[in-house]
Amino acid sequence: MEMSSKLLEKAVAEISQLPGIGKRTALRLALHLLKQPPEQSQHLAEALKKMREEIKFCNQCHNISDNDVCELCANPLRDKTIICVVEDVRDVMAIENTGLFKGQYHVLGGKISPIDGVGPSQLTISSLVAKVKAGDVKELIFALSSTMEGDTTNFYIYKQIKDCNVVTSAIARGIAVGDELEFADEVTLGRSIIQRVPFENSFKNN
Amino acid sequence: MEMSSKLLEKAVAEISQLPGIGKRTALRLALHLLKQPPEQSQHLAEALKKMREEIKFCNQCHNISDNDVCELCANPLRDKTIICVVEDVRDVMAIENTGLFKGQYHVLGGKISPIDGVGPSQLTISSLVAKVKAGDVKELIFALSSTMEGDTTNFYIYKQIKDCNVVTSAIARGIAVGDELEFADEVTLGRSIIQRVPFENSFKNN
CATH class of the missing domain: 3.40.1360.10 (Dna Topoisomerase Vi A Subunit; Chain: A, domain 2)
Known part of the structure; x- marks a missing residue:
């Protein structure tokens, strides 16, 4: 798409590199930011930069x-x-x-x-x-x-x-709490029968 | 959602302020950026900041x-x-x-x-x-x-x-080129009949 601003074009190109975001959505997001106070774009930009630069992975659990x-x-x-x-x-x-x-x-x-x-x-x-x-x-x-x-x-x-x-x-794999049996797939339903639990335990949440 | 990182939390909060992007999508985008080289986040952040700060509106047409x-x-x-x-x-x-x-x-x-x-x-x-x-x-x-x-x-x-x-x-309002009449809404179809053009003009693209 022909744009009248290289700055806008560059921003749209960068945004549309994100997964699931096409050119059209990227343009919509960029134009939205242009209508908001400059602080919103600044805060967004800083949060992204800071996150990517400073975040670590736990050396024990890798979280x-x-x-x-x-x-x-x-x-x-x-x-x-x-x-x-x-x-x-x-x-x-x-x-x-x-x-x-x-x-x-x-x-x-x-x-x-x-x-x-x-x-x-x-x-x-x-x-x-x-x-x-x-x-x-x-x-x-x-x-x-x-x-x-x-x-x-x-x-x-x-x-x-x-x-x-x-x-x-x-x-445990099985029917989700609140789900109706008739809509469950047969593999899940089958497993939930094979791996049944004692009735007294089936209420337990702890 | 409880997150183990304030940096991630802040980035997700900022991303989810964009229209049509919920917390879940924002988290997906943030985690995607964390998997990419740091340059991608840097370029995105800079493009957004620069666009918002430097873009102008044409003083003649407001584009x-x-x-x-x-x-x-x-x-x-x-x-x-x-x-x-x-x-x-x-x-x-x-x-x-x-x-x-x-x-x-x-x-x-x-x-x-x-x-x-x-x-x-x-x-x-x-x-x-x-x-x-x-x-x-x-x-x-x-x-x-x-x-x-x-x-x-x-x-x-x-x-x-x-x-x-x-x-x-x-x-001009009317049936889109390539569209079939039977699927057009009656207001559009009605207008395209009232505002009909001379047949010789109807091919013209210029």
Whole structure:
């Protein structure tokens, strides 16, 4: 699209590099910023720059952090003997939002996926295995997405730590709370029957 | 959402102030930037800041511009006696993309809409009327969107210049080229019958 301003053109080109944002949306966003007070663009620009330059990854769990060790790992009230293994930072946030997990996390940074060119070495698997082999971990909870890549990653890790003295578990799969049976897919429904829990336990939220 | 980094939280808060971008999308964009080389975030931040600080509005047509007078107004090859009146910068780009208009533009900056709190004084109407009254304009083409607000704005301007020696026209409304009649709405179809053109003219692209 022919634009009457190179400054606008440059801004639109940069915005449209973001995933899921095309040229048209980028233009809409740029024109919106031009209508707002200059402070909004300044604050946005500074927040993006500062975030990218200063953000760190926790050297223990690889979660995003403002310090070398993240708040979750630094918290003395959290149980260091239970580690929940997740793919990415968003999974940590999702589980934290439930308020029901008081252990620690380990962020893999993805899952093994040869098609996408992601092998074990690109993930933080070796640091997880080292943690388990050090002997302080009692339980490892696998909370990866239940796809072929997720299962592959779970097994890859499992094989390396199965001789260690550690309990391994996986988060429960089944019908979502509030969902109706008739609309559930058969794999999920099947699993939720096979992996049924004692009725007295089925109310428990803690 | 609970985040482990204040830097990330701040960036997400700023991104989600953009229209049509919620917290979840903002988080996705921020995490994407964290995975890219730092230069991408830097360039994006700089382009936004520079655009907002340095962009100007053409003092003749009110189009977005890098200089006091935009490229279109400064172009000696364009006909200064025909002015196309549009709502906003995007409309200029859309008409320029057709390559079929060689006159000048006048960007109103919106349309009269009491519900949205936009009155004539917030638009660049007085500068348009002054241009017409100065006497060099032969034709004014109204190219606002055909809504109640667009029509109101057209009439408001028309009333102020109707005694001047200027031809006024409005862009043609009708069935889009390539569209089938049966799917057209009746108002558009009706107009395209009332405002029919001589057959010999109906092929013309120039």
